[in-house]
Amino acid sequence: MFCNQCEQTERSDAGDGCASTKGACGKDAVTADLQDLLLHAVEGVAQHAWAARQLGVVDQDASRFILYAVFSTLTNVNFDPARIVPLIEQAATVRNRLRDAAAAAARNLGRTPETLTGAANFEPAADQDGMLAQAAGVGVLAGQDVVGADIIGLRALVLFGLKGVCAYAYHAQVLGYERDDIYAGVEQALVFLAGGPTDVEALLEQSLQLGRLNLTVMETLDAANIGTFGIPEPTVVRMTPVRGKAILASGHDLKDLHALLKATAGQGINVYTHGELLPAHAYPTLKAYPHLVGNYGGAWQDQRVEFAQFPGPIVMTSNCIIRPHSSYSERVFTAGPVGWPGLHHLTDDDFAPVVASAHALPGFTDDAPAETVMIGFARNAVLGVADKVVEAVKAGAIRRFFLVGGCDGAASGRNYFTEFAEAVPDDIVVLTLGCGKYRFNRHAFGEIGGIPRLLDLGQCNDSYSAIAIATALAGAFNCGVNELPLTLVISWFEQKAVAVLLTLLALGVRNIRLGPTLPAFLTPNLIGVLVERFGIQPITDAKADIAAALQRQAA
Ligand code: SF4
Numbered sequence: 173m174f175c176n177q178c179e180q181t182e183r184s185d186a187g188d189g190c191a192s193t194k195g196a197c198g199k200d201a202v203t204a205d206l207q208d209l210l211l212h213a214v215e216g217v218a219q220h221a222w223a224a225r226q227l228g229v230v231d232q233d234a235s236r237f238i239l240y241a242v243f244s245t246l247t248n249v250n251f252d253p254a255r256i257v258p259l260i261e262q263a264a265t266v267r268n269r270l271r272d273a274a275a276a277a278a279r280n281l282g283r284t285p286e287t288l289t290g291a292a293n294f295e296p297a298a299d300q301d302g303m304l305a306q307a308a309g310v311g312v313l314a315g316q317d318v319v320g321a322d323i324i325g326l327r328a329l330v331l332f333g334l335k336g337v338c339a340y341a342y343h344a345q346v347l348g349y350e351r352d353d354i355y356a357g358v359e360q361a362l363v364f365l366a367g368g369p370t371d372v373e374a375l376l377e378q379s380l381q382l383g384r385l386n387l388t389v390m391e392t393l394d395a396a397n398i399g400t401f402g403i404p405e406p407t408v409v410r411m412t413p414v415r416g417k418a419i420l421a422s423g424h425d426l427k428d429l430h431a432l433l434k435a436t437a438g439q440g441i442n443v444y445t446h447g448e449l450l451p452a453h454a455y456p457t458l459k460a461y462p463h464l465v466g467n468y469g470g471a472w473q474d475q476r477v478e479f480a481q482f483p484g485p486i487v488m489t490s491n492c493i494i495r496p497h498s499s500y501s502e503r504v505f506t507a508g509p510v511g512w513p514g515l516h517h518l519t520d521d522d523f524a525p526v527v528a529s530a531h532a533l534p535g536f537t538d539d540a541p542a543e544t545v546m547i548g549f550a551r552n553a554v555l556g557v558a559d560k561v562v563e564a565v566k567a568g569a570i571r572r573f574f575l576v577g578g579c580d581g582a583a584s585g586r587n588y589f590t591e592f593a594e595a596v597p598d599d600i601v602v603l604t605l606g607c608g609k610y611r612f613n614r615h616a617f618g619e620i621g622g623i624p625r626l627l628d629l630g631q632c633n634d635s636y637s638a639i640a641i642a643t644a645l646a647g648a649f650n651c652g653v654n655e656l657p658l659t660l661v662i663s664w665f666e667q668k669a670v671a672v673l674l675t676l677l678a679l680g681v682r683n684i685r686l687g688p689t690l691p692a693f694l695t696p697n698l699i700g701v702l703v704e705r706f707g708i709q710p711i712t713d714a715k716a717d718i719a720a721a722l723q724r725q726a727a
């Protein structure tokens with residue numbers, strides 16, 4: 173196996189990347205190799221989907237399959253080879269359907285059907301062992317001896333950004349929000365990769381093109397969430413348990429949470445959010461369920477301790493799952509693209525097994541002392557008081573905004589983000605999103621003239637809110653986003669963060685602080701390009717970075 177797609181990848185003097193029998197996340201070599209092969213097969217599907225498009229044939233089911241298959245390869249999503257093998261086989265079936273439809277369309281137009289090459293002609297082996305043999309030579313390092321490390325790094329940037337795009341697009345699609353230009357953009361990027369690109373500028377432009385596509389995707393996801401569940405509103409959320417039977421829902425998928433709430437209504441079971449589902453409490457449709465009682469635990473990396481202590485079943489609706497401990501694995505259920513060998517996988521929105529498990533388990537026997545956090549400051553809430561915010565900035569009451577957010581992880585270097593948020597001077601507002609917020613969201617930040625100093629914008633899936641707020645403020649101040657009194661301090665972990673970063677770069681946002689480490693898949697040369705063209709800076713020391721940001725503002 174070789175995998176270097178996330179921040180947690182193994183790093184050593186011999187080279188960076190998880191390359192032994194198991195990655196740092198727990199993904200084994202079999203799963204990693206099969207996922208490489210799945211991506212190869214999906215490139216072939218996209219080649220045929222793209223060719224069919226040119227003939228006026230659009231196959232939405234094929235586009236949906238691509239999103240699901242690619243999402244299955246993100247970090248901490250699917251660790252189960254028994255789920256990846258059928259996807260590889262399905263890719264060939266979908267590809268054949270597209271090929272036949274394109275051939276028929278060509279003949280109808282009096283043309284000769286196009287002959288595609290490479291991944292387009294991939295035929296999966298009959299069994300897993302045969303597929304593993306096929307996987308040799310199709311991973312991220314394929315061709316490095318010929319094209320060099322910089323090209324491989326840029327291809328990885330495109331591939332990993334595309335993975336994030338597919339994950340976000342999947343979340344919108346399951347809510348019924350789909351756009352053909354998104355599907356065409358995803359397929360175009362896969363066709364680009366299937367062609368084995370070697371031109372640095374073309375690869376950089378493709379990366380930015382993905383960033384622009386991701387903006388459309390995030391806008392669509394924002395519309396999907398709001399259109400389905402209402403406009404998020406400032407909401408106080410209980411962070412401690414109450415007495416009674418209990419189910420914990422983790423991941424990012426609001427649709428699954430809604431289905432779970434419907435399945436448990438009137439059953440005497442309390443539902444808690446975990447991790448990136450905390451923002452669900454701010455949506456009117458979801459908060460209307462009285463048995464959505466609060467949030468339990470923090471970010472994904474603490475789940476082995478928190479899940480062990482939770483006295484009920486746990487539903488993983490998307491990333492980030494990690495190896496379940498035997499003490500609780502029997503009560504973990506997966507949904508959507510999530511998978512772990514041996515866990516019960518839910519299908520067809522049937523949450524009956526989860527409900528039965530909740531009834532059979534003890535639940536919480538006592539109320540814990542109440543502790544709360546305030547959430548729900550998505551773009552509508554913040555822009556609803558934009559006049560007040562602009563006035564506070566002009567009057568000097570708010571000196572600056574720091575957006576401190578993104579993913580969390582286990583690395584000790586992530587303490588930086590806690591130190592940073594808590595050391596921010598009192599006249600600065602902190603915006604946050606993603607699971608990185610758990611590092612400081614119980615800190616008492618107070619207010620500035622009635623405006624909370626910590627504004628939780630939501631999930632990483634809600635990055636569109638941050639962009640909409642920055643764009644609106646730039647309009648109010650009649651300046652560009654880079655001239656705003658705003659500093660972005662991004663904590664990255666996996667491929668959705670790569671997609672968001674590409675969006676920010678495509679929008680021309682400069683001087684982003686990125687940490688806890690820079691991506692291992694980028695060579696020193698490529699990091700040099702990002703620094704030179706986009707002013708990306710690695711995090712250093714929290715207090716020093718705050719001082720540097722304020723100094724830049726004063727200059
Ligand atoms: S997802 Fe991250 S930790 Fe897991 S194998 Fe890949 S690089 Fe390693």
Ligand code: SF4
Pocket residue numbers: 447448472491492578579580581606607608632665666668
């Ligand atoms: S923000 Fe990133 S690290 Fe956190 S749960 Fe979501 S995908 Fe995982």
